[in-house]
Amino acid sequence: MSVLVVGGAGYIGSHTVRLLIREGYDVWVYDNLVAGHRKAVPDGRLIEGELSDHRRLTEVMNDRQVTTVVHFAAFALVGESVADPAKYYQNNVVATHSLLAAMRAADVRRIVFSSTTATYGIPQNVPIREVEDQRPINPYGFTKLVIEQMLRDYQRAYGLRYAALRYFNAAGAAADGTIGEDHQPESHLIPIVLQVALGQRESVTVFGNDYPTPDGTCIRDYVHVDDLATAHLAAMRKLDADAAATVEPIEVNLGTGRGHSVQQVLDACRRVSGHEIPSEVGSRRAGDPPELVADPSLARQVLGWQPRYLKLEEIVETAWNWHRTHPHGYADA
Numbered sequence: 001m002s003v004l005v006v007g008g009a010g011y012i013g014s015h016t017v018r019l020l021i022r023e024g025y026d027v028w029v030y031d032n033l034v035a036g037h038r039k040a041v042p043d044g045r046l047i048e049g050e051l052s053d054h055r056r057l058t059e060v061m062n063d064r065q066v067t068t069v070v071h072f073a074a075f076a077l078v079g080e081s082v083a084d085p086a087k088y089y090q091n092n093v094v095a096t097h098s099l100l101a102a103m104r105a106a107d108v109r110r111i112v113f114s115s116t117t118a119t120y121g122i123p124q125n126v127p128i129r130e131v132e133d134q135r136p137i138n139p140y141g142f143t144k145l146v147i148e149q150m151l152r153d154y155q156r157a158y159g160l161r162y163a164a165l166r167y168f169n170a171a172g173a174a175a176d177g178t179i180g181e182d183h184q185p186e187s188h189l190i191p192i193v194l195q196v197a198l199g200q201r202e203s204v205t206v207f208g209n210d211y212p213t214p215d216g217t218c219i220r221d222y223v224h225v226d227d228l229a230t231a232h233l234a235a236m237r238k239l240d241a242d243a244a245a246t247v248e249p250i251e252v253n254l255g256t257g258r259g260h261s262v263q264q265v266l267d268a269c270r271r272v273s274g275h276e277i278p279s280e281v282g283s284r285r286a287g288d289p290p291e292l293v294a295d296p297s298l299a300r301q302v303l304g305w306q307p308r309y310l311k312l313e314e315i316v317e318t319a320w321n322w323h324r325t326h327p328h329g330y331a332d333a
């Protein structure tokens with residue numbers, strides 16, 4: 001089976017690509033390398049191109065006889081989406097519209113889509129179940145929600161089959177230490193904390209310690225990137241198994257069901273790295289809900305998916321292994 005992984009040179013995409021190749025799929029990565037890394041893609045698998053290049057995408061799908069698209073290509077920074085929403089609506093919504101048009105033109109009927117906990121906004125109930133209202137509080141979350149709705153409408157009208165996977169906080173790196181997280185500039189908690197451990201930053205700022213949580217810092221559900229990859233494989237298999245478009249949509253949360261505060265992340269990074277890691281408390285970051293933890297039971301039920309990494313320290317160990325051996329990310333690969 002031939003799979004086109006759009007955005008496959010990025011963090012979660014590259015881990016999924018490795019897994020799909022190991023599982024025997026014929027995998028092609030389509031990426032413009034704006035945020036992705038050439039070195040994250042196995043040799044001979046990369047096709048450089050723009051998501052908005054409808055004709056090129058159609059050609060690629062036809063030439064490679066693609067049967068399934070896995071779609072990771074998106075901008076995903078909440079703060080940036082508030083400052084520059086046009087960038088997000090263009091790159092996430094308009095470009096996905098173009099991708100879906102290319103899929104229709106090439107008669108590709110299955111897509112696994114990277115959605116997000118940000119579609120829930122500030123949830124009424126935690127742990128979050130999929131029945132929770134989706135009321136995003138920032139443009140990033142809205143763009144992902146619009147795409148989910150496009151997929152629902154396209155399934156009904158055109159027989160597209162999709163899985164929308166709502167990630168919680170992706171973390172960690174491949175167990176063999178060869179690929180990992182490398183964002184320029186970095187904004188995510190665990191890589192920033194580990195960069196402090198490496199002496200690349202002086203300290204980490206904790207964004208608020210006056211939240212209504214036990215230690216006052218925000219709680220998130222950190223899920224290992226290889227577990228996210230496994231969920232994509234399970235979703236692809238499910239889409240293949242139930243080819244008819246009349247079956248229930250697949251829209252599931254991907255998290256461990258365990259929440260950890262920023263303070264707990266810091267402590268875990270200190271234990272794993274053996275470094276002191278200076279920190280200071282700063283003001284809250286706009287758009288941060290106090291607590292986001294998944295109820296992952298629907299993913300277990302629908303996809304048979306269960307994360308293998310349940311302990312935060314084990315997730316941090318894989319991240320530390322990557323950052324320690326690649327202090328400058330892919331520049332050291």
Ligand code: UDP
Pocket residue numbers: 078169187188189190192204205206207208218219220262285288
């Ligand atoms: N965070 C922090 N300091 C940082 C980066 C992040 O305190 O330098 C907090 C952030 O406010 C949130 C959590 O760490 O509560 C996870 O943030 P991240 O940006 O990694 O992921 P997000 O939850 O935004 O997807």
